[in-house]
Structure formats: structure tokens, C-alpha cells
Amino acid sequence: METGMIVIAVVLFAAVLVPTLLIIQNTKQKSKRLYNGLNAVVAQKNGVLSHHIEQNNFALGIDETHKALYFFKKTEDIEISEAIDLSKVTTCEISTKTRRLKKEKGFEELIEKITLVFVSKNNNETRQIELYNEEDTLLTDEITIAEDWKKRVQSVLSQKNVVAEQKKEQKFSAAVA
Numbered sequence: 001m002e003t004g005m006i007v008i009a010v011v012l013f014a015a016v017l018v019p020t021l022l023i024i025q026n027t028k029q030k031s032k033r034l035y036n037g038l039n040a041v042v043a044q045k046n047g048v049l050s051h052h053i054e055q056n057n058f059a060l061g062i063d064e065t066h067k068a069l070y071f072f073k074k075t076e077d078i079e080i081s082e083a084i085d086l087s088k089v090t091t092c093e094i095s096t097k098t099r100r101l102k103k104e105k106g107f108e109e110l111i112e113k114i115t116l117v118f119v120s121k122n123n124n125e126t127r128q129i130e131l132y133n134e135e136d137t138l139l140t141d142e143i144t145i146a147e148d149w150k151k152r153v154q155s156v157l158s159q160k161n162v163v164a165e166q167k168k169e170q171k172f173s174a175a176v177a
């Protein structure tokens with residue numbers, strides 16, 4: 001009788017453990033593929049990643065030294081690689097596209113897309129990086145990621161502005177002297 005209980009316990013344990021391990025392994029492999037795709041974009045531009053993140057179907061990285069943002073996205077249908085020169089960008093914003101569904105008690109807003117929008121010094125030009133599209137994946141923490149990376153980009157952009165102001169001050173000091 002005890003042997004039967006041990007066999008049942010081992011089978012139940014394996015039934016829970018094996019799928020969990022497969023999910024973890026699949027997630028690690030997917031994250032590694034995204035990271036490798038991102039690194040390929042960075043290598044093409046001779047950059048060095050200061051920070052990076054892999055999430056669902058995209059990887060995002062920044063090179064704070066060379067003021068560049070890198071993006072790699074892979075879905076079943078497409079593969080996108082982007083490199084954005086932040087020295088040509090004035091601001092970074094988050095764009096969220098939503099739709100309203102009528103419920104019994106009011107409305108519910110569903111997020112369809114989340115993008116980071118980069119406005120260039122020439123205000124007519126913008127570039128967008130799509131972090132979430134409801135057709136590709138389920139929404140997890142892409143909103144938080146968008147907010148964090150907006151802050152990170154704005155920090156790099158503010159450093160750029162401080163350096164430019166210091167150069168102007170040096171030129172002014174040299175001209176006065």
C-alpha cells in the first residue's frame with residue numbers, strides 16, 4: 001500500500017514539475033533570442049548597452065554613452081530592428097490607443113497598443129516603437145516598462161541639454177575674456 005502511495009505522489013509531483021520546468025526553459029530561450037536580436041542591432045551601430053530589458057516579444061536597450069536607443073521585436077509574422085539616435089530627439093512620449101466596451105454598469109477601456117513616440121528636433125518627424133499590440137500578445141507590464149523607459153530616455157536627453165548649455169557657457173566665457 002505504501003509503495004502505491006509513493007508512486008502516486010511521484011507521478012503527481014512529476015505532472016506538476018515537468019510542465020513548470022518546460023515553461024521556465026521556454027521563457028529563458030525566448031528571452032535569449034530577443035537579447036541576441038537586440039545585440040545584433042547594437043553591434044551594427046557599434047554601440048554598447050548600458051541597460052536592456054526583454055519582455056514578451058520585444059527587447060529594448062539604451063547606450064547612454066553614444067545616446068542611442070535600440071529595439072528588437074519578433075512575432076510570428078514580423079521581425080523589427082530599430083536604432084534611434086537620441087541626439088536628434090527632443091522628447092519621448094507614451095502613446096496609448098484604447099477602445100471602450102459597453103458593460104452592464106458603464107464602460108470598460110481596453111488597451112489596444114502602447115508605443116513610445118520620439119519627436120525629433122524637426123517637429124515634423126516622429127518615430128514610434130510599439131511595445132504592445134493586443135493582436136500579438138497579452139498585456140502584462142508593458143505600461144510600467146513604457147513609463148520606466150520614457151524616464152530613462154528623458155534622463156539621457158536632459159544630460160544632452162546640460163552638455164549643450166555648458167558648451168555655450170564656455171564659448172561665452174571665452175568670448176568675454
